[in-house]
Amino acid sequence: MHNIIKYEFKGQIKNIIGMFVILSFVNLVILYYSKVLTIQGSVALTFVTGFAAFIAVLIAGIQTFTRDLYDDTGYLLYQTPTKGIYIVGGKIIFSVIQVIFLTLISFLFMLPYILKADNLPYPTFSSMVYMGIVCVFIYSFLLLSIYFSAAVSKLIAKSKKWGTLSGFLIFIIFWTLFGKIGDFLGNIFNYSINFNIFILKNAYMSFTAPSISLNIAYMVFEIVVFILLLMGVSYIIEQKIDL
Amino acid sequence: MDTILKAENVTKKYLNKTALDSMNLSVEKGKVMGLLGPNGSGKTTFLKIAAGLLTKNSGTVEINGVPVGRETKAFVSYLPDKQFLYKWMKIKDAFDYYQDFFNDFNRDKAVKLLKFMNLDESMKVSALSKGMTEKLLLSLCLSRNSKLYLLDEPLGGVDPVTREKILDAILDNYSEDSSIIITTHLVSDIERLFDSVSFIQDGKIVLEGNAEELRNERSMSIDEIYREVFKDA
Numbered sequence: 489m490h491n492i493i494k495y496e497f498k499g500q501i502k503n504i505i506g507m508f509v510i511l512s513f514v515n516l517v518i519l520y521y522s523k524v525l526t527i528q529g530s531v532a533l534t535f536v537t538g539f540a541a542f543i544a545v546l547i548a549g550i551q552t553f554t555r556d557l558y559d560d561t562g563y564l565l566y567q568t569p570t571k572g573i574y575i576v577g578g579k580i581i582f583s584v585i586q587v588i589f590l591t592l593i594s595f596l597f598m599l600p601y602i603l604k605a606d607n608l609p610y611p612t613f614s615s616m617v618y619m620g621i622v623c624v625f626i627y628s629f630l631l632l633s634i635y636f637s638a639a640v641s642k643l644i645a646k647s648k649k650w651g652t653l654s655g656f657l658i659f660i661i662f663w664t665l666f667g668k669i670g671d672f673l674g675n676i677f678n679y680s681i682n683f684n685i686f687i688l689k690n691a692y693m694s695f696t697a698p699s700i701s702l703n704i705a706y707m708v709f710e711i712v713v714f715i716l717l718l719m720g721v722s723y724i725i726e727q728k729i730d731l
Numbered sequence: 732m733d734t735i736l737k738a739e740n741v742t743k744k745y746l747n748k749t750a751l752d753s754m755n756l757s758v759e760k761g762k763v764m765g766l767l768g769p770n771g772s773g774k775t776t777f778l779k780i781a782a783g784l785l786t787k788n789s790g791t792v793e794i795n796g797v798p799v800g801r802e803t804k805a806f807v808s809y810l811p812d813k814q815f816l817y818k819w820m821k822i823k824d825a826f827d828y829y830q831d832f833f834n835d836f837n838r839d840k841a842v843k844l845l846k847f848m849n850l851d852e853s854m855k856v857s858a859l860s861k862g863m864t865e866k867l868l869l870s871l872c873l874s875r876n877s878k879l880y881l882l883d884e885p886l887g888g889v890d891p892v893t894r895e896k897i898l899d900a901i902l903d904n905y906s907e908d909s910s911i912i913i914t915t916h917l918v919s920d921i922e923r924l925f926d927s928v929s930f931i932q933d934g935k936i937v938l939e940g941n942a943e944e945l946r947n948e949r950s951m952s953i954d955e956i957y958r959e960v961f962k963d964a
Binding site: 491494495498499502560561562563564566567568569570571572646726727728729730731 | 745779782783784785786800801802804805809811813814815816817819824828831832833
């Protein structure tokens with residue numbers, strides 16, 4: 489799997505550096521004009537910039553998989569005796585690493601505003617770790633569901649044009665079914681984990697932000713579906729690939 | 732004689748078109764087989780199935796006694812008729828890639844072949860001409876110490892000088908322990924390599940046999956036999 493990550497990194501290093509330079513430049517400009525823009529305006533613009541970069545990383549993460557399904561580079565990757573699960577896992581991990589890198593840069597540029605603000609609720613360490621894991625899982629799940637849609641559509645449609653269209657339809661159908669079944673299970677087994685993300689304590693006041701509630705049945709269902717998707721995509725690219 | 736590849740009743744259909752029609756084929760260990768046929772006869776389809784890059788509708792294909800799949804990819808070296816390397820790669824990166832993904836890749840052999848082909852490791856893949864690309868891809872393919880080499884149109888679209896280089900590379904780097912299947916419709920240039928030949932038309936083998944015996948039986952070269960077999964194609 490590390491070889492998949494290694495060559496994805498080698499192939500995209502220029503894009504990653506380019507994104508880092510653009511993101512840093514835009515954020516420095518926002519920082520420079522922060523007095524004019526006000527703190528709220530600057531924070532909003534920094535957030536929007538980070539979100540745009542996130543979308544770019546997501547698209548790159550999708551293309552890294554679909555490229556080898558439809559382009560001739562598939563002859564290189566899929567003639568290797570690499571297990572399907574390593575190929576899928578490697579590509580997802582590479583994209584997750586990019587998202588973490590992007591988040592750290594965005595956080596770095598948010599710091600000046602955070603440090604300036606008074607009485608800002610701060611997250612507890614454990615909630616940060618927990619939220620980090622949840623976010624990584626949700627992102628991986630989203631990417632995997634797109635990989636699954638692309639892999640299934642490749643079985644149906646051989647051309648890239650029809651493959652993209654059918655992949656999109658499969659993606660919509662998948663998320664509709666997933667949402668409905670998840671809600672159904674969540675309603676039947678209505679047990680949740682609650683945890684606080686932000687806490688504010690000082691000499692004058694004590695404040696805990698409303699807790700976030702995660703339905704256990706929904707979470708278990710999501711993990712099971714994740715595993716099934718991973719197995720499904722791995723099986724398709726290992727056994728049913730048609731180049 | 733041991734068989735390295737055995738295909739039985741292999742059928743492949745694309746919507747309404749039958750690319751392979753209950754095709755049977757076997758290749759002996761240590762032999763070079765020419766799979767000859769006009770465009771659209773099913774040559775590439777068969778090689779892709781043998782390389783594990785295309786599914787078949789029915790039939791069986793075994794390589795070294797193992798059904799085609801991820802396991803056989805470890806000892807089958809496939810040269811597609813396409814430029815399949817990533818555009819960002821230099822030749823050195825392509826060598827690194829093969830070394831990382833294939834246990835049977837012999838880097839020393841690759842360097843020697845590259846030198847023979849007058850190419851340099853620092854060259855960018857995207858800057859290579861068609862002939863240079865063909866030479867690079869063949870160097871990568873032959874640098875693996877595989878049991879079976881599948882060469883799809885290795886002479887397609889290259890000039891006569893490059894053709895000679897490619898043929899010499901195949902001859903010099905082919906070991907007696909391994910077998911080669913070469914598909915082509917440019918028979919005259921390459922027929923001296925063949926131990927056996929199979930003529931394929933509409934997804935079926937229409938004639939096959941030992942190359943020397945076929946020449947003697949018909950008092951014709953393989954190229955002439957090819958022209959006769961496919962005169963109506």
